[in-house]
Amino acid sequence: MNVLQEIIPNVKNMKQLQNLVLARRASQIKEELRQSEFSNLCFKFTCSQRVRKPFKEVINVSWGDAHKTGMKPLSFVQQVLAACLYPQLVNSDRLPVGVRQRAQSLLKGCDGGSVGSYTATRGISERVHRVSEFITRRDGGAPSYPENIFISPGSQWNILNVLVNSEASHRTGVLTPVPCYSIALMSIRGLGAVTVPYNLNEEQGWELQVEELHRALESAKGVCNPVALYVINPGNPAGYVQSRKSIQEVIQFVSEKRLFLLADEVYQDCVHGENSEFVSYKRVLAEMGPPLSDTVELASFHSASKGFMGECGLRGGYVELVNLDLAVMKYIYKLFSTDACAPVLGQFALDMMMKPPQPGDPSYPLYSMETQHIRTTLVHNVKRVLEVVNNLPGFCCQPVKGVFAFPRLHLPPKAIQKAKEMGMQPDAFYCMRLLEEAGVIVSPGCDYGQKEGTHHIRFYIMTPEDTMEEVLRRLSSFHTQFMKDFS
Amino acid sequence: MNVLQEIIPNVKNMKQLQNLVLARRASQIKEELRQSEFSNLCFKFTCSQRVRKPFKEVINVSWGDAHKTGMKPLSFVQQVLAACLYPQLVNSDRLPVGVRQRAQSLLKGCDGGSVGSYTATRGISERVHRVSEFITRRDGGAPSYPENIFISPGSQWNILNVLVNSEASHRTGVLTPVPCYSIALMSIRGLGAVTVPYNLNEEQGWELQVEELHRALESAKGVCNPVALYVINPGNPAGYVQSRKSIQEVIQFVSEKRLFLLADEVYQDCVHGENSEFVSYKRVLAEMGPPLSDTVELASFHSASKGFMGECGLRGGYVELVNLDLAVMKYIYKLFSTDACAPVLGQFALDMMMKPPQPGDPSYPLYSMETQHIRTTLVHNVKRVLEVVNNLPGFCCQPVKGVFAFPRLHLPPKAIQKAKEMGMQPDAFYCMRLLEEAGVIVSPGCDYGQKEGTHHIRFYIMTPEDTMEEVLRRLSSFHTQFMKDFS
Known part of the structure; x- marks a missing residue:
């Protein structure tokens, strides 16, 4: 045997x-x-x-x-990463000056000036700051703090480890949408948690309806101990976008029911169509003001694999954690530290996603x-x-x-x-x-x-x-x- | 609260x-x-x-x-990776022909010819084959099968997930050396398992002595259910190298005691000094012949972060699994698939570690x-x-x-x-x-x-x-x- x-x-x-x-x-x-x-x-x-x-x-x-x-990959991303890998190219006049400058500034954050060095657990400090600047800008000034951000290899499911209490008498439950991104379901179940399904309303363009969240939570009674709600916006597999009002309702719900809110927002750059606009959970939460904005525990995910860049193979993403207790943050830090660090080139790709070439930059017209x-x-x-x-x-x-x-x-x-x-x-x-x-x-x-x-x-x-x-x-x-x- | x-x-x-x-x-x-x-x-x-x-x-x-x-990074690695990221370089005569050829052949294995695509769960097929060829060559012909290999981001600790039985009455135990690579200890404990320490003999140059393994296993009685033995060869933190005889004894021990053998062999390229030679656990196991070679369950780790290449930041490594049951292999495949895939450039670095430039190649003299x-x-x-x-x-x-x-x-x-x-x-x-x-x-x-x-x-x-x-x-x-x- x-x-x-x-x-x-x-x-x-x-x-x-x-x-x-x-x-x-x-x-x-x-x-x-x-x-x-x-x-x-x-x-x-x-x-x-x-x-x-x-x-x-x-x-x-x-x-x-x-x-x-x-x-096709974006030329700016290709050129900058090539120059970072083979710094002789930085001195080559065959690359645009903006590319060379970005490559130099990225390499400055690496120990030994090499992409081959390990970085800090939560990512290269300058890159983490770049992420928090992006979030603040995106969310109309609602502040984001670098110490709340972890750069990771893309999918940040080890964050879910914190949810699973193997010693509790009831198994940990996570509310998940129907339909739901399949890897999320596998990861949650793989960690030993139970998924508690809530239906999106197909006939209403896959709308998330808060009454359905109440029904789902009720259904978990006696089965498991629900501790978190997982939402995907913009949707996957169904390509819907949540309205500000819908997000407000969800935040109210998790606050009442004391659930940790996991917001998968990796497709935020690719929204289109009339009356469609991406608004982040973080922004809506901040705008709702205290006590909600000070208490609701939120994790928001984003990734360089998605968006216009689409660099899936480089593996770079981030999670922002809001309103988590310091002891919990320390625990999460330890969880991440067992993985050494996210790939350096994935961190660089994320940096370029967070701050692409701006009007006036030599690389802007092509970008x-x-x-x-x-x-x-x-x-x-x-x-x-x-x-x-x-x-x-x-x-x-x-x-x-x-x-x-x-x-x-x-x-x-x-x-x-x-x-x-x-x-x-x-x-x-x-x-x-x-x-x-x-x-x-x-x-x-x-x-x-x-x-x-x-x-x-x-x-x-x-x-x-x-x-x-x-x-x-x-x-x-x-x-x-x-x-x-x-x- | x-x-x-x-x-x-x-x-x-x-x-x-x-x-x-x-x-x-x-x-x-x-x-x-x-x-x-x-x-x-x-x-x-x-x-x-x-x-x-x-x-x-x-x-x-x-x-x-x-x-x-x-x-300094190896020039060959830098040049090939830069050419893969920015394929215009492949057509540039500023790169040696061997570099351009390797880059072309690496990109051929990527969907869309881009390093930005996801790869198969266990890694790009051609790269996985390269790993198994390396192992076969290294181990004097003892066969290695691509279907037993998973390319991963370097540290392959999620493999340990298979060990932890959260539903058993006794907690899962893993025998670990004293001293032991610290991240291994953190990872094993983080998964909810118990580490069962066995001492290496400092006075004998940090030798692993099999009597000590017996003592450690005995000490676990009533505390936990030991299911695996973790060994590090060449050593970390202590820089010893195990002899063939010592490895044989360890294999006999795990076979008798029915333990899964986890061999961390990431420093195998950097052995030096008189009477020191790295011999892999896989090779010794194969040479011991049946029934041991057909039954002992072994996981062996290696990584592009170590060796002469030292590309820690790219994140590429592998685990070879030997004698595992098909149902277990399927389960491990699912575990890996929740992480999407290892970074493509880490997979490429591993490829170059598995097959560096050979005598006669234009890149060989510099390499x-x-x-x-x-x-x-x-x-x-x-x-x-x-x-x-x-x-x-x-x-x-x-x-x-x-x-x-x-x-x-x-x-x-x-x-x-x-x-x-x-x-x-x-x-x-x-x-x-x-x-x-x-x-x-x-x-x-x-x-x-x-x-x-x-x-x-x-x-x-x-x-x-x-x-x-x-x-x-x-x-x-x-x-x-x-x-x-x-x-």
Whole structure:
């Protein structure tokens, strides 16, 4: 008998993400395509043994990862980071002067002037200050303090460690939205906490309604001890944006019920559409004044992986902690210190996100042109997605104000029956067929949680325009055939 | 009453590292020095308000961080990473052809050809294969399988999550050496496990003796349920290297006692001195043959932060898992997947560590010269450290075969008394004085655990030669005065 197998607590409780199953299958398909291309070139005889795919490459829009879909990195970010890594470039006149200056100032904060040194636990001091300046500016002057900020490798789930009381008689509960970012669900459950679902109202554009929070909290009675509320704004997987009024209601609720508020705000830069504006929880809390502004305990997350920069692979993000007790802050500091520090280049990327080139800087014109292009692309893609998807029978997509579309999918009973026979969730079955037959990876709604009996798919829309057109073309043609096959 | 304060389980159980206290104080001193320099330049009148320091800068040799002490990054690594970040450089004839080729091949493994994309959970497939090729070569052909390898941001402590059974009646125990790498102790305890100390034999050059493992395991009876043994080879904080025979004994022991073996081997590249050779646990296990080689469950860690490259800030390392059950491997995969992926540039650094330029490559001569220089520096520094430290009254340092010196410090009773009065551990008191009076940061033995009544300091010796000379000069002069003051 295997030693580790005996001692692991909850192997079975951790759900397998269908998204990862799809990603693994996609790798196999890519390999098959590569071999098939190779066979076509060299020999003809092996081809017949394989089922030919009606596509030449797989397009993955299942992750919130702009570069993966072919969006280009911002030149300013590329140039500055290259100059930091190879400082000889700082003296090269091939780089704009603003780039060289930024690189020099970033390197000054590194011990030994090298990106290869460890930094302080909460991040390089100058970078942490930059984050707090950004927050203060963003929030109309509501103060942010560097000592409340931790720079981290992007996802800051170890902050959740503080929530889980393994010695309590009741298990720790965290209120989570339905639908919810899947990695958040996995992380919370992986830490041994219980997720307490509250539904967002799809028909009202995925609105968060405070009565539903009350219902959810009530439902936890006798099951677990709810200590925190997790909100995602702008939404993921559903691309909604909360209004100031809705945020105020949530703050009132957590204050009454004495819950720690976890605000995942990583998509704050990518809001678009009429009457849509991102307002941070921190700002609304500050504007509500005492006693709320002095007492509600809040953690707000942001990341260089998202926004126009989209530097997922560099790993840089931050969490701001508001109104936490000093003893708790010390504990969190220790938690972070066991991870040494966030990657230095991720910290630099975050710095550039916090303070991009300004009008008058030599790098501004190019930076501005590139970000404007991304913005235009996003708006174009949203328009096209809604046009196409809402015209397909069985699909219904709410307005998209962020970077994800999360349309509802009314599947024919025969398709649901077929999925059941195969031991799959109906929307996971749909996604697997879409991958096999059209070479497009989107995520099934079952990964995020959804109202009983409803099905969805999520896909990322911050892609080059032609990629999005190709996705929509493949999706339309696949969907039409799928609905025919199962009618 | 604060919400979070109520729900945190073990705030008080997590020990404060004195090393971090010293680092914070050092930041203040640096700021004082900066202001004092500024005052000297501008006004004279403020200086008198401050205690003047007899040094102009603080030297930090308390971390295993080569670049922090002024060692230079390897040119090949700098150039390749810069070219990956800013691919225009790949087409520039200012970079050697080998550099451009490596950068191109690294970028080929990234989705969208960008370092800004997320990678697979266990790392970019090609990089994972490179790691397994390295291990196979290093271990004389003993096979290593890519599916057993996870690339991670450097410290892979989340692997320890698998060990902690929060539902068992007895708490999970992990056997840990005395002295032990302090972050390992913090991480194990932070996860809610109990550390079960076993002593290394200082008088025998910090040898690991198997009788001591038996004693330690016995001592855990009734206290906790020991499930794993943590070993560090080459040693940290004490710079010893285990012999093949010693490793065989440890493997026999874990097999008999059914323990999971965690082998921290991150300093494997920096072994020096006569009769010293690094042999991996994986290799010895394979050579011992069945049934041991098929049954002993082993995790072996390595990192790009260490070795000649010393790229701590990029965050790239790996863990190889041997003989783990498939269900356990799936669980570990899920644990890793909640962290998205390791930083791409850390993965690239690891790749270059696994396969540096080879003889015949255009980049080889420079690479070889630079690493040879580091090797010579290390050997020189070890010799000087032993000469100087062992000639200071009250110091006794065992042979150093790795990158840390961990001399024993026989403190005068008056110094121990003074430390007690100040509520400090005696060696932490010594280190704080060394910082205040000589501007050198070393770590106190109390951070690592040490035999009752003994005291030590740890310092890193992979520094430029003149830095090490300056450290030794300051240490000697401080120590002489300290011993006089407390005689």
